[in-house]
Amino acid sequence: MPNENNVQDRLDQAMNGGTPKINPDEQRRYLGTFRERVALMIPVSAVSDDAALNQVRQILTAHSDYNLLINGNLDNALQSPYLKLAGELHAKFTLKNSDDYGTAPDQAAVVVAAANAINVENIDFQAPQQQTPKEQSNSRQSFWQRLFHH
Template sequence: MTENNLDPHLQSGLYGTPQLHPDEQRKYLGTFRERVSLAMTVAEVTASKNMAGFEKELLEHPDYHVLLNGTIDQNILAPYITLTHKHDVKFTLTSNNDTPDGVEIMGLVVASEKNAINESVIDINEKYPIIQVEAPEKKKSFFENLFD
């Protein structure tokens, strides 16, 4: 080998294979932001109110891949895994313990496997807002109005 070809081999052997945007890949459970269609933090995964938005995303994109944070309790992830099986969507449990400080790791990511989709809104609360329906006010009876 010539000296020009030797240096990359030595660098790769000493430091590992170079990665493109490793912090971004850690945050989005091993994929790039440009491939993400929907992202949920760990707190949003634990809230059951987000299941409907997740199911809508699976129905709209059955060819996408679901990445689940494997450090979350399996009892919490079970409904999400059940939905992926129900809609025949592939999923992967990932766990990465070498997270840098200050980087919030997602709890669940729905992403295209190979293509960049460049969704501008990926947060579940922005993409599928939960509409609070207020109960209609109960009409007061004649006697309640009389003594009020």
């Protein structure tokens, strides 16, 4: 009786909110898309970092077909630079306003994603490291230190 099972499956789906999602936790983490489509994910804790905005600019400039997903639950002041950037670059963007997308520091604020799988290995935003000036210890070395260390 395959028809009865099919009808029961459809009734169960309708009662549970429609078609079941594939990897719903992953989709919540990446603002509604899959991990394999993500080029960059900026957490809420880093969304106001200028380096994050510059990385988004670089990626969208290099890949005009990518989509910018912005957590719509964030304050407008945090969303605004990314919306402005999308307008400048004529990039596709989507504000994601679902209650599934939180504003905790480790949750996604901005995601740059492709329509298909791109499988980027490291998608998490990394702030550039501050370079410290090297100490010039060579200028105070004794004659013997310079002689034997070169």
